[in-house]
Amino acid sequence: MKEQSISTQKPLFRVPRIFSQFPELIAAESTRHGGVSKEPYNSLNLGGSSPDDPENIAENNRRFFAALNVSLDRVAKSHQVHGTAIMNVEHPGRFEMYDALITDKPNVQLAVTIADCTPILIYDPVLKAIAAIHAGWRGTVGLIVQKTTQALQEQFGTNPGNCYAYIGTCIDECSFEVGKEVAEHFNPEYKRWDAGRGKYYVNLKLANHDQLVSAGLKTEHIEISPYSTVIHNEDYFSYRHEKGLTGRMLATIGTNSTKKFNPVES
Template sequence: MLTQTDKPLFRKPAIFAELKNIIAAESTRNGGVSTAPFDSLNLGGSTTDKPDNVIKNNHLFFNALGIDFEQVAKSHQVHGAEILTADKAGRYEGYDALITNIPGVQLAVTIADCTPILIFDPARKAVAAIHAGWRGTVQQIVAKTLAKMQDSFGTAPEDCLAYVGTCIDECSFEVGEEVAEHFQSEHKRWDNDRNKFFIDLKKANADQLLSAGLKKENIEISMFSTVLHNDDYFSYRAENGTTGRMLATIGLVP
């Protein structure tokens, strides 16, 4: 589980916490300079927050991790399943997963209800950061990312450690049949009272990790929810689309 302190700027997944050769963290909404409704650590540029605030917040977050913002590689995400092999830092377009084996390139994905997944291969020294909304989840973006790591770096999934991060939880992710039909029965629940389905994105993505070959004991799943813990995390759904964004990040130490 993650260690919670009073209003932290970020939380580090426990599964990576003792490792000295990577930096991995998930931001909260705390400790930034943005005002409502983006209060306060809004790290997302695709909002109507003041751009200067977003830049200051990014520097605050990455500096707190001991990372120069110029080291960061991230992409404008499109809820797809395209994977970028990032050989240098920068801003990219159209990718929802990034992988690298280059120390000093800090991968990051933006989140505000969708599921972040961070992967570390300690044998081949490679990392991945994945943004999995419901569309990316049904497109098997986690499985595809691991396959890409195998092809690119020789990664063996059984060697990997993974974190399934903070997102909208099953009890809050109410969907219609047009979305639910894309999910297997073990990842959805019908609610007779609400006449709706509920989707478990955390389990769906964790099961992709298991199916790809990761060991169950090498997978950590966040205890937090963007909706249930909305005082600590941004939630696009709970805040009716007008809110900030968090980042999940992982990188090899130079």
């Protein structure tokens, strides 16, 4: 399945290329298009934590998951708190206080919400185990990606060398301006000092990429989104760029035990 151009098409979601070789896998990252929410949440706001009309959020979720041919009663989400807690999901539902979800159950669709933080999706095609991770700067310095990969090993026997991963759309280094109090938590290779602005810039994508590699994933098994929530704000929500008045995107992953992934659009 070919990804459509960001400049000429307005899809509800995009499918990571790294996962296209696995027909049993349903994995996608939403855009801000195709929903019913009004400004400033326009239009495909999928996040229940925003002050948007709950009916609009529910309709947006229905549209998004219907386009993936996923029933809403198969979805597992959690209220995220920028921590490192990991949940082994046994059944679909709404949970609290987890920033990473893992499962080896077929037909359970994991989902995390984002609007600048980094989503990471992991798939073990041998044991059919999956993970969906929400990694803001606190989760990143807390090594949530590395800890989640370890949880896949401990819970399901996953060999990280067999896994594939997608590092999704988030705020890029050129836009993630932080003060010393945040920068001091990152190693030098993940931050850049701008003397003119008197600020640091942090690279969340690289930091999480290197956690995957340190955990045992092969570099050629990792895809990094070329998009930015700030630079491509016309297509993605950015909490920082839009000063908190914005919607939320979803990154989702699940395995289908009965049929191949056949989304309505991509």
